[in-house]
Amino acid sequence: MRRWGETARRIAATTRTSEKTRLLAEALARLAPDELAPAATWFTGRPFPESDQRSTGLGWATIAEVATRLAGVPPAAIGAAYDRSSDLGTAVGEVLAGRPEPPDPAASPSIRDVADAFAAIEAASGTAAKGAILESLLARCDAATATAIAKILAGELRIGLREGLLEAAIARAFDRPLADVQWAGMLTGDVGEVAVLARDDRLAGARLRLFHPLRFMLASPAEDAAAIIARLGPVAWVEDKYDGIRAQLHRQGDDVRIWSRDLNEIGGQFPEVVAAAAGLAWDGILDGELLAIRDGTVLPFLALQKRLGRKAPPDRLLAEVPVAFVAFDALALGSRASEVEPLLRRPLAERRARLEALELPLAAPGRLALSHVESVDSIDGLEEAFARARARRNEGLMVKDPASSYSPGRRGYGWLKMKKALATLDCVVVGVEVGHGKRHGVLSDYTFAVRDEATGGLATIGKAYTGLTDAEIAEMTAWFEAHTIRRLGRYRVVEPSVVVEVAFDVIQRSGRHASGFALRFPRIVRLRTDKSAADVDTLATVATLWRELQAGAEHLVTMTVTRSGLAPVGKAQE
Numbered sequence: 001m002r003r004w005g006e007t008a009r010r011i012a013a014t015t016r017t018s019e020k021t022r023l024l025a026e027a028l029a030r031l032a033p034d035e036l037a038p039a040a041t042w043f044t045g046r047p048f049p050e051s052d053q054r055s056t057g058l059g060w061a062t063i064a065e066v067a068t069r070l071a072g073v074p075p076a077a078i079g080a081a082y083d084r085s086s087d088l089g090t091a092v093g094e095v096l097a098g099r100p101e102p103p104d105p106a107a108s109p110s111i112r113d114v115a116d117a118f119a120a121i122e123a124a125s126g127t128a129a130k131g132a133i134l135e136s137l138l139a140r141c142d143a144a145t146a147t148a149i150a151k152i153l154a155g156e157l158r159i160g161l162r163e164g165l166l167e168a169a170i171a172r173a174f175d176r177p178l179a180d181v182q183w184a185g186m187l188t189g190d191v192g193e194v195a196v197l198a199r200d201d202r203l204a205g206a207r208l209r210l211f212h213p214l215r216f217m218l219a220s221p222a223e224d225a226a227a228i229i230a231r232l233g234p235v236a237w238v239e240d241k242y243d244g245i246r247a248q249l250h251r252q253g254d255d256v257r258i259w260s261r262d263l264n265e266i267g268g269q270f271p272e273v274v275a276a277a278a279g280l281a282w283d284g285i286l287d288g289e290l291l292a293i294r295d296g297t298v299l300p301f302l303a304l305q306k307r308l309g310r311k312a313p314p315d316r317l318l319a320e321v322p323v324a325f326v327a328f329d330a331l332a333l334g335s336r337a338s339e340v341e342p343l344l345r346r347p348l349a350e351r352r353a354r355l356e357a358l359e360l361p362l363a364a365p366g367r368l369a370l371s372h373v374e375s376v377d378s379i380d381g382l383e384e385a386f387a388r389a390r391a392r393r394n395e396g397l398m399v400k401d402p403a404s405s406y407s408p409g410r411r412g413y414g415w416l417k418m419k420k421a422l423a424t425l426d427c428v429v430v431g432v433e434v435g436h437g438k439r440h441g442v443l444s445d446y447t448f449a450v451r452d453e454a455t456g457g458l459a460t461i462g463k464a465y466t467g468l469t470d471a472e473i474a475e476m477t478a479w480f481e482a483h484t485i486r487r488l489g490r491y492r493v494v495e496p497s498v499v500v501e502v503a504f505d506v507i508q509r510s511g512r513h514a515s516g517f518a519l520r521f522p523r524i525v526r527l528r529t530d531k532s533a534a535d536v537d538t539l540a541t542v543a544t545l546w547r548e549l550q551a552g553a554e555h556l557v558t559m560t561v562t563r564s565g566l567a568p569v570g571k572a573q574e
């Protein structure tokens with residue numbers, strides 16, 4: 001394990017991708033057969049493979065507590081170390097480096113020992129039992145190895161390794177085509193297994209495994225109908241851009257699970273959808289959007305929001321805000337688990353035909369639906385479709401190339417999104433914090449406010465990581481350092497004079513901020529050096545925008561689920 005940690009450090013120390021790949025390929029090639037799978041998996045920064053449902057259940061607090069106990073230092077010591085690096089693994093190493101009696105190097109654990117300890121931690125119940133296993137593992141490690149282990153457990157390796165690079169290293173280590181490694185990785189969701197298959201020259205034998213989320217295909221932005229037709233023409237498909245939650249539904253037998261766009265499992269929040277999908281006659285993976293729909297009409301996002309984060313929602317809430325899954329793609333289908341066939345490389349037109357053949361709206365009325373598709377073949381046709389979608393108060397359109405394959409995790413040109421940006425708000429920065437990850441040394445998290453004209457004071461409305469360039473962040477960090485009024489732990493109250501333009505998706509009523517409003521998906525678009533704190537937007541403007549958005553959301557209610565899909569009421573009767 002010491003060697004694994006050393007490799008990780010050497011990979012972190014170089015910024016050159018080719019060098020990272022070379023180091024990793026060499027390390028993978030020299031691992032013993034039973035070490036390859038876990039060691040490769042850990043390079044993704046997680047203790048178990050992505051497709052593995054297990055997690056160690058160890059929180060950061062337990063890891064920190066174990067480290068301070070082992071080192072015989074007060075609990076606050078790790079907080080101070082963490083403040084210096086913003087990295088739990090580094091903080092653990094720093095604390096353990098001060099142990100009065102360093103462990104015997106001969107006792108240093110092997111990769112197998114660590115893998116066994118991770119499995120034992122997962123299997124143990126209760127924080128105390130889990131912590132005790134970790135403690136006996138870390139007791140045998142030098143500080144650097146403990147750092148590596150803590151980083152894996154915290155899920156934050158931070159050595160600048162993307163999954164693509166790991167796949168490239170596997171291809172290189174065992175001299176296999178990269179495309180074969182990538183395809184096997186996507187099907188299995190298990191780099192450890194892929195490394196073993198590559199080593200044994202069995203990549204072609206990789207089978208699709210359900211119940212690990214595939215990355216979502218994303219759309220590239222496009223404003224201009226002419227450019228879209230030029231790119232996707234002669235015929236493009238358009239779908240309304242629904243304002244719900246992107247979701248991937250897996251089913252096999254009566255086991256149904258749903259993942260969100262950030263690959264978290266969210267099925268528990270939507271029991272009615274899970275129950276409806278459980279009774280059907282196919283196995284596979286569908287891509288779609290979760291929407292709140294009552295009596296066949298789509299409710300505003302604000303209604304759906306009441307359901308978010310509510311595991312096992314009470315019956316009252318299920319009745320108030322019923323949710324449906326509107327499918328727009330089929331990523332894999334089959335009639336029995338053994339026959340589930342990946343469809344990602346098939347054209348959208350074929351995937352859609354397979355999806356429609358499932359007759360979801362009939363099989364699970366009101367719970368599973370199909371997106372409404374139209375095809376357009378001219379600039380005018382596309383503009384009209386966009387205007388109709390906007391008139392229905394949708395965000396815009398998704399324009400899709402019927403010949404395109406499904407590219408997981410890519411923002412390609414197979415799908416284009418056509419939408420009009422909402423108004424932005426000019427806000428003043430009132431507080432800052434150091435960021436995480438590659439932004440850990442800089443003040444990159446901004447809390448911002450608008451002006452409350454009633455009191456003349458400022459009212460906070462949101463917090464966001466900056467979308468500024470590294471140079472701007474460095475410059476602003478120096479400025480904020482010099483203009484800190486007060487430090488409250490990691491948070492600094494700063495002189496309110498820097499104005500930023502903030503984009504967002506929706507304004508919501510919320511008690512989280514002093515303004516009484518919050519922004520959904522706030523993004524800092526740019527610094528407004530041309531503005532001062534006196535020029536920022538007012539609470540009255542925010543309230544007006546909020547009212548307009550509410551009115552818009554109500555128009556969304558004019559959609560209904562029909563047999564052929566989710567369509568605007570008027571359109572369906574045309």
Ligand code: AMP
Pocket residue numbers: 219239240241242243244245246247261289328371398417
């Ligand atoms: P954006 O979040 O602006 O990048 O837009 C992409 C998102 O639009 C996806 O993640 C989906 O949640 C959402 N979306 C809404 N309707 C559709 C649709 N018909 N096809 C694909 N994505 C859609």
